[in-house]
Amino acid sequence: MSTFHDKVIYQAYPKSFKDTSSNGIGDLNGIKEKLPYLADLGIDMLWLNPFYKSPQNDNGYDVADYTSIDPIFGTWDDFDGLISEANSYGIDLMLDMVLNHTSTEHEWFQKALAGDKKYQDYYILRELQEDGSLPTNWESKFGGKAWSKFGDTDKYYLHLYDVTQADLNWRNPEVREELYKVVNFWLEKGVKGLRFDVINVIGKDEILEDAEDGVGKSHYTDTPIVHDYIQELNKETFGRYEDIVTVGEMSSTTVENGVKYSNPERNELSMIFSFHHLKVDYKDGEKWSIMPFDFIELKKILHEWQEGMVEGGGWNALFWNNHDQPRANSRFGDVENYPVETSTMLAQTIHLLRGTPYIYQGEEIGMTNPNYEDLDEYVDIETHNAYKKMREDGISHDEAMAIIKEKSRDNSRTPMQWDDSKNAGFSDAEPWLKVADNYKNINTENTDVSQAIRDYYKTLIRLRKDIPIIQEGSYDVLELEHPSIFAYVREYEGEKLLVLNHFYGEDDTITIPDELLNMDASYLIGNGSERKLEKEFKLGPYETAAFLLK
Numbered sequence: 379m380s381t382f383h384d385k386v387i388y389q390a391y392p393k394s395f396k397d398t399s400s401n402g403i404g405d406l407n408g409i410k411e412k413l414p415y416l417a418d419l420g421i422d423m424l425w426l427n428p429f430y431k432s433p434q435n436d437n438g439y440d441v442a443d444y445t446s447i448d449p450i451f452g453t454w455d456d457f458d459g460l461i462s463e464a465n466s467y468g469i470d471l472m473l474d475m476v477l478n479h480t481s482t483e484h485e486w487f488q489k490a491l492a493g494d495k496k497y498q499d500y501y502i503l504r505e506l507q508e509d510g511s512l513p514t515n516w517e518s519k520f521g522g523k524a525w526s527k528f529g530d531t532d533k534y535y536l537h538l539y540d541v542t543q544a545d546l547n548w549r550n551p552e553v554r555e556e557l558y559k560v561v562n563f564w565l566e567k568g569v570k571g572l573r574f575d576v577i578n579v580i581g582k583d584e585i586l587e588d589a590e591d592g593v594g595k596s597h598y599t600d601t602p603i604v605h606d607y608i609q610e611l612n613k614e615t616f617g618r619y620e621d622i623v624t625v626g627e628m629s630s631t632t633v634e635n636g637v638k639y640s641n642p643e644r645n646e647l648s649m650i651f652s653f654h655h656l657k658v659d660y661k662d663g664e665k666w667s668i669m670p671f672d673f674i675e676l677k678k679i680l681h682e683w684q685e686g687m688v689e690g691g692g693w694n695a696l697f698w699n700n701h702d703q704p705r706a707n708s709r710f711g712d713v714e715n716y717p718v719e720t721s722t723m724l725a726q727t728i729h730l731l732r733g734t735p736y737i738y739q740g741e742e743i744g745m746t747n748p749n750y751e752d753l754d755e756y757v758d759i760e761t762h763n764a765y766k767k768m769r770e771d772g773i774s775h776d777e778a779m780a781i782i783k784e785k786s787r788d789n790s791r792t793p794m795q796w797d798d799s800k801n802a803g804f805s806d807a808e809p810w811l812k813v814a815d816n817y818k819n820i821n822t823e824n825t826d827v828s829q830a831i832r833d834y835y836k837t838l839i840r841l842r843k844d845i846p847i848i849q850e851g852s853y854d855v856l857e858l859e860h861p862s863i864f865a866y867v868r869e870y871e872g873e874k875l876l877v878l879n880h881f882y883g884e885d886d887t888i889t890i891p892d893e894l895l896n897m898d899a900s901y902l903i904g905n906g907s908e909r910k911l912e913k914e915f916k917l918g919p920y921e922t923a924a925f926l927l928k
């Protein structure tokens with residue numbers, strides 16, 4: 379059996395987890411202080427977003443020094459203390475490797491700017507086209523064009539993200555070597571997990587040209603050379619160890635590439651994050667829009683990825699939430715009327731699928747979007763860029779704010795709600811991002827809604843460890859076109875696991891096939907009343923139920 383298929387990974391966003399230094403920003407010691415909480419939950423690995431030196435224009439994804447700790451988060455002693463104490467609880471650390479780009483404050487970029495040719499070749503610099511237009515017509519993923527002027531030269535540098543995040547030139551072997559040193563540095567510190575930021579966009583075309591669609595993704599996403607780079611990265615770094623878990627964040631990828639990235643025979647990564655299932659409430663593919671989520675589409679995407687990864691021997695990372703997504707319970711459920719049912723149903727839907735579940739801080743207690751009223755309450759750079767763009771496009775202030783309220787990445791970045799005291803027990807100083815108003819009821823000490831959700835998560839985590847079918851079972855869907863229920867069957871060594879998840883607020887029924895009814899069924903876990911499996915199985919609002927069949 380694979381070494382990591384029974385594991386559950388928890389993501390803590392260091393900035394918002396727990397502040398022990400009273401600067402309003404979470405820190406490494408805060409994470410250390412909360413290890414007993416995480417151990418009690420039962421998680422195996424803790425993914426931390428970047429805490430390296432950074433100007434924080436993109437909350438640490440603009441790294442200025444890969445092998446340092448930003449003083450806002452703590453010191454080397456704090457890091458050493460965190461890793462050893464985590465290990466004593468049986469928790470390993472997973473760190474974020476941001477290898478596609480550096481901050482423009484990184485020494486390499488600064489040297490390049492100062493005219494050092496060696497470092498100029500670390501980045502992607504080009505001249506304007508003959509007609510005076512930018513080197514290519516590509517767009518930055520954070521809005522605007524993907525090229526900015528390189529100092530006072532006549533060149534431009536590529537930045538697929540913020541203007542302060544310059545893309546590295548992976549075609550330069552020296553760059554790759556430098557980056558492998560970074561990865562090895564952290565592995566030598568005892569880190570056991572690596573999350574590779576937007577790793578499928580590192581391989582830009584050799585000749586950079588205008589894109590027909592004016593966006594450019596096909597010129598740098600999932601290009602064949604990416605697989606070569608990842609294989610080399612594997613060989614030069616984590617592949618030298620037995621027990622490292624890796625996950626690649628894959629922007630706009632395909633199942634076919636997902637299989638390649640994560641099939642163990644190819645020596646690339648352990649698993650991947652894909653995002654198509656989190657775009658089912660984008661109107662015409664546009665994130666900054668409001669649309670009720672398309673349930674059938676959501677199911678089809680989850681289904682396609684499950685089926686494709688089984689067939690190709692790949693492995694999915696399973697998740698609803700992270701620091702880039704609005705809260706899934708606010709998005710796909712009814713947090714007003716069914717907070718416990720919504721959160722537990724969403725959790726069960728993915729925890730019992732084939733893949734590795736990730737829990738993003740606070741989802742285990744039912745944290746929701748904060749519903750800020752004011753643009754000033756948002757910090758995220760992407761949100762502010764989007765606001766500007768929407769206003770330029772003629773969208774009214776009120777409409778733009780309504781969209782931001784649903785779509786901003788800050789929705790998930792609010793401080794962790796520990797208790798009902800000031801600032802939700804996150805900090806005794808003013809938090810860098812406002813706490814959600816509902817912290818008095820939704821917090822880790824609440825004995826009602828939050829506790830019910832957390833207890834449910836604990837059970838799901840334990841079941842994954844106890845039941846091989848959850849770790850290793852195959853996957854099949856039931857009634858893909860059912861309008862409100864996502865039902866699937868896992869199978870392993872003659873046993874089956876039937877999981878029924880209802881995504882809406884009214885009762886609905888699904889017909890269970892005779893082949894399953896003829897087996898011996900026992901109720902495994904659900905958020906409604908325990909009952910027998912029957913032909914016309916009725917599920918209540920946001921109900922989830924799982925049966926083991928022998």
Ligand code: NOJ
Nearest residue numbers: 436439476539575576702
């Ligand atoms: C993906 C990260 O998750 C996101 O937060 C960041 O802005 C981009 N990559 C750029 O590094």
